[in-house]
Amino acid sequence: MRTEATERAELVFSLFDANGNGVLDSEDFDLMTGRVLEVAVASDDGAREAIRAAFRRYWTTLATELDANGDGVISVDEFRPFVLDPERFGPTITEFAEALSALGDPDGDGLIERPLFVSLMRAIGFAEANIHALFDAFGPDVEDRITVTTWARGIEDYYAPDMGGIPADQLVAVRAV
Template sequence: MRARAHCPRSGGPAVLRAPTAGPGPDSGAVAEARARRPSSGRPRCTAMPTTAAADRVGLVFSLFDADGNGAIEPADFDLMGSRVVAALPQADEEARDRLLDALQRYWRTLVTELDADGDGRISPEEFTAVVLDPERFDATIDEFARALSELGDPDGDGLVTRPDFLALMTAIGFDHRNTTALFDAFGPVDGDRVPVAVWAEGIRDYYRPEKAGIPGDRLVPGTAR
């Protein structure tokens, strides 16, 4: 039975978890990333995720796991990045580079924080433990949210058109019908466009462990309406 506590960040129920150390030797990028990781030795305080939050990140894991081998690896992030930037060729090079950098940080955070056995592959359990822990993942997801939403605004007017939104989200791997439902849930304005800031905040909410009943839930199969 896991101990419960009140997390100082959210005030909600939490699980106290000590950092996990892998039994095997580290290698390559894993060892390098771990060498940079601060270690306080204190247990972590992590809010218990809602079922909706677990479903959302489970979907993201399946999209990153391009070869379906049950783990995500550096090559999966390279493939994801190349697909997404190719989906919007009119975006400028700087915006594409920011998205690729954000995806690399996403991977480095996973490896640094919780590659429990040091093999450079992230399991579904490891993935969920990190991305639904705001203490460990908020800064990473903030960079990713800004990079992806700004990539969808190639003319820099602060708005994302429906075609550009659908192109980027389907390149990530989300279903077209679910992606359309998400765009509609964001409340398009001014010629069927969504503000960049609204999309970015929607991405941040998607990874919040306490969130349920949010627009991002529409991306999970069976929830589009």
């Protein structure tokens, strides 16, 4: 497992700990879903329901796979190796990647404009400078857009244990704000 992958997993854990109690629980995923939907005002009901379902599946998968003692919480030590295991967590990430990237394309043209991308990523909790660095690393077109497929693939790469030097690494790089 690459160091970059571990850093990405730890960052996403800290962001998904939306209530700040140091562990992941179902409340975190409810809070995160609400924050993301709050900025996705132009998305249709199908896209909004898809992201709700993806966040729900994310939590359910974690709770089912990792909460062996039934206390309803997941620690970072439990989280890290699991989310970086494509065999066990890959389908959940694929659903999440497709739902989030589709939410960024409310007009259905297959393209995501920077402002909405930034809003969605900020709602998740990523730092704005890092968000812009990621968008730039995706290679936007002359109208400052990326494809839905590019973003979905970038989300999947974020969770890949054997990948480094990828656009997603921009999210963990320390940047001046």
